[in-house]
Amino acid sequence: MNAKLRVATYIYEHTAALFDGRVTIEGADATFETDALVSNIFQRTVERRYDVSEFGLTYFLRTFDLPDSPFLALPIFPNRNFRHSAVFVNTAAGIESPRDLAGRTIGEFALYGHDPGVWMKGILADEYGLTPDKCRWVIGGTDHPIPPFDWIPQPVPEGVDVRHAADGETLSAMLESGEIDALVSVDVPRALLNGSTKIARLFPDYETVERDYYRRTGIFPQMHIVAVPRETASRTDLVTSIYRAFHEAKEIAQRTYRDGAAKQHMSVVTPWFSGHFEENRALLGEDWWPYGLAANRTAIDTFLRYHHEQGLSKRRLTSEDIFVPALLDT
Structure with missing residues (x-):
């Protein structure tokens, strides 16, 4: 029997394929929800309304100082930005x-x-x-x-x-x-x-x-992760399917830009976009928005250090503390 999942994330171009059905989560019957204010998704996550949800990094890390920390993260980073x-x-x-x-x-x-x-x-x-x-x-x-x-x-x-x-x-x-x-x-x-x-x-x-x-x-700062309850984190096949679905949706968005270069991105409304794209591609590489721990460990470990140094975490957490064990090798 497929797992029933209530999934919440903002609709980005790299999550759109999950919402419109081009990408599905294997082994799950998933419904997708969003909100104009992503902080509302964070609050409902804390209230345990979702099975899978986008969660701001600091909001997520603060739950580790609760008496019973309820979540672990998948190495999916739907929101990141230089700040x-x-x-x-x-x-x-x-x-x-x-x-x-x-x-x-x-x-x-x-x-x-x-x-x-x-x-x-x-x-x-x-x-x-x-x-x-x-x-x-x-x-x-x-x-x-x-x-x-x-x-x-x-x-x-x-x-x-x-x-x-x-x-x-x-x-x-x-x-x-x-x-x-x-x-x-x-x-x-x-x-x-x-x-x-x-x-x-x-x-x-x-x-x-x-x-x-x-x-x-080498740091492209992450703002948000995707969180699951700890009881879900132990279901290796399910969390792997969730990770693969988010990764596939992201790849669809990135492939659109890579393929569009041949036509100078004529579907994009921004002038000189192709030049910006090639400059970014040269700096950031073919996968300029990577998921998985290996490509993101330096940045995540830096954020964990900052969070502790700034008095927001009682102890300095590690990637092994916060991510689903089955996905540590991604």
Whole structure:
């Protein structure tokens, strides 16, 4: 009898084939769900509403400090992004370099240590000597007020000044007014998109910085994994089928771009896209969005170190601690 699975993930181009039926999970009768806000999927994951679900890395790792940690991860990374582009500053604050953030008040989206925040705090500490305790932190929504995410553990390390924005406040407005000096956010402030000259990126030429970061480290930062309950993790055939299905869906998306190069990607609406594609292909390789542990271990181990150093994990976890045993050799 096939396993019945309730699966939740955002609809990306590399998961679309799962939703439209081009790819199925062998040995399972799966139904797929999504949400416009991926954090809603995370919350329902914590509430144990899904059998398989996309889960933000920091949200997932925080569950390991619960009395009975309920999940393990499959080495599937539906969301990843370079994050130097996620740091914004008030242009009147006199911040010209990352080291100028010392002593400043910085906003952070959603919670202290959201996934881009963990990556950027770690990078700022490793490469510029700027540790989180040297700044003050205000947590909130970028363009819309949000309440604290009280459905997930929210550790704050000793010696780090963290508070939540007041009711009705947004970090974008606070940044534009100068109430905060900088912002780390997955969302680009609407004011910047609308042409405000009071907000700028800390790294104006972020693409060059991020490409250099990849050349030096080999890290393409992961934001999310796919999680399953521990009782599912022991079903080797099933978790292998889930992994293969997500991998096949991703390969369909990547193959579309590789095949499209012969026609200069005439189906893509973005001008000069083929040039960008070839540049990325030359840097990142034929599989520029890899799944499996072998191709991602360096990045994952780096995130696990950052998570522990930033006081978000009680102990430094390893890849062997967090991934389904049957998929450690992928």
